[in-house]
Amino acid sequence: xxxxxxxxxxxxxxxxxxxxxxxxxxxxxxxxxxxxxxxxxxxxxxxxxxxxxxxxxxxxxxxxxxxxxxxxxxxxxxxxxxxxxxxxxxxxxxxxxxxxxxxxxxxxxxxxxxxxxxxxxxxxxxxxxxxxxxxxxxxxxxxxxxxxxxxxxxxxxxxxxxxxxxxxxxxxxxxxxxxxxxxxxxxxxxxxxxxxxxxxxxxxxxxxxxxxxxxxxxxxxxxxxxxxxxxxxxxxxxxxxxxxxxxxxxxxxxxxxxxxxxxxxxxxxxxxxxxxxxxxxxxxxxxxxxxxxxxxxxxxxxxxxxxxxxxxxxxxxxxxxxxxxxxxxxxxxxxx
Ligand SMILES: Cc1cc2nc3c(=O)[nH]c(=O)nc-3n(C[C@H](O)[C@H](O)[C@H](O)COP(=O)(O)OP(=O)(O)OC[C@H]3O[C@@H](n4cnc5c(N)ncnc54)[C@H](O)[C@@H]3O)c2cc1C
Numbered sequence: 001x002x003x004x005x006x007x008x009x010x011x012x013x014x015x016x017x018x019x020x021x022x023x024x025x026x027x028x029x030x031x032x033x034x035x036x037x038x039x040x041x042x043x044x045x046x047x048x049x050x051x052x053x054x055x056x057x058x059x060x061x062x063x064x065x066x067x068x069x070x071x072x073x074x075x076x077x078x079x080x081x082x083x084x085x086x087x088x089x090x091x092x093x094x095x096x097x098x099x100x101x102x103x104x105x106x107x108x109x110x111x112x113x114x115x116x117x118x119x120x121x122x123x124x125x126x127x128x129x130x131x132x133x134x135x136x137x138x139x140x141x142x143x144x145x146x147x148x149x150x151x152x153x154x155x156x157x158x159x160x161x162x163x164x165x166x167x168x169x170x171x172x173x174x175x176x177x178x179x180x181x182x183x184x185x186x187x188x189x190x191x192x193x194x195x196x197x198x199x200x201x202x203x204x205x206x207x208x209x210x211x212x213x214x215x216x217x218x219x220x221x222x223x224x225x226x227x228x229x230x231x232x233x234x235x236x237x238x239x240x241x242x243x244x245x246x247x248x249x250x251x252x253x254x255x256x257x258x259x260x261x262x263x264x265x266x267x268x269x270x271x272x273x274x275x276x277x278x279x280x281x282x283x284x285x286x287x288x289x290x291x292x293x294x295x296x297x298x299x300x301x302x303x304x305x306x307x308x309x310x311x312x313x314x315x316x317x318x319x320x321x322x323x324x325x326x327x328x329x330x331x332x333x334x335x336x
Pocket of ligand 1: 012013014015016017018035036037038042043044045048049053054055056087088089121122123124125126127259260261262263293294295296304305306307309
């Protein structure tokens with residue numbers, strides 16, 4: 001990054017398309033800043049299906065989704081991109097600085113961040129974890145309420161209540177067995193889990209050994225504590241009986257929802273309701289210097305797949321860099 005904080009390319013969203021755009025921009029010697037609303041890299045792949053296998057990415061007959069995005073991150077960040085996690089973009093303005101026209105972006109956490117071009121790789125929009133319908137739930141964030149498990153050690157000897165019925169809830173009920181205190185309470189509002197049958201069966205076996213306590217059909221009704229979570233009230237919605245369960249860590253794994261948010265207010269032409277219209281030849285939007293790639297980018301016949309997003313990222317990055325430098329777009333091989 002230059003001393004004045006201006007980079008060549010701002011990339012909005014660190015999913016596979018954003019990480020590919022970072023690689024191709026860096027490969028063309030462009031400086032890059034990535035802004036991502038989640039606290040982690042990898043987009044949908046890491047947030048929604050990290051434990052599943054992906055079979056259709058060129059060169060990988062079968063690869064674990066998390067491993068794929070870890071490799072994308074290694075490749076994309078090798079040129080030293082500046083990464084801002086946990087920041088959702090808000091405003092976009094065009095400013096003049098030292099005779100140069102720049103794009104200025106602000107986020108809910110900071111900015112303005114200046115760049116010469118922008119590539120929007122925002123997928124379906126900023127991801128937010130789905131929250132429990134308990135009044136005042138936000139107040140417990142950072143005080144025992146978790147939406148992700150990043151480091152198992154954080155939960156060492158903690159009394160954990162995990163809420164959810166999908167793969168993540170089951171995976172972490174099993175994955176924290178060697179870390180958290182036993183039993184780990186697994187709370188789901190239905191009797192049937194959506195997770196892999198083998199994981200559900202393993203949890204049931206662990207219940208017999210005291211490692212897990214499966215609570216269904218149950219919902220968390222209240223959170224208690226003084227400064228940090230100490231217990232939760234859980235209602236069995238079948239019998240309407242309630243129980244207070246001691247708890248240091250309430251881990252809610254209820255999936256994510258997404259919204260284009262402020263990006264939709266920037267004057268970008270949309271393709272349908274959720275995509276930004278691009279010219280597929282260049283991946284540029286109707287706003288000069290603003291490109292888009294991946295799931296967020298739309299044109300007739302668009303297919304939303306990782307491979308397509310990566311290809312669009314290559315087109316967007318090469319065109320953005322050529323435009324900044326006033327050059328013709330030409331491929332540059334990476335072979336060394
Ligand atoms: C269950 C499931 C299975 C799938 N399986 C396959 C498969 O087998 N093969 C395949 O090719 N595809 C698959 N897909 C689709 C694939 O995951 C997407 O095509 C791919 O993730 C798109 O990548 P992306 O980088 O464009 O967007 P995303 O992965 O959605 O990443 C976008 C990122 O931008 C961030 N962002 C958005 N808005 C903002 C903002 N305002 N400020 C800051 N950050 C923002 C988001 O938080 C997110 O991290 C699957 C999808 C799902 C849901």
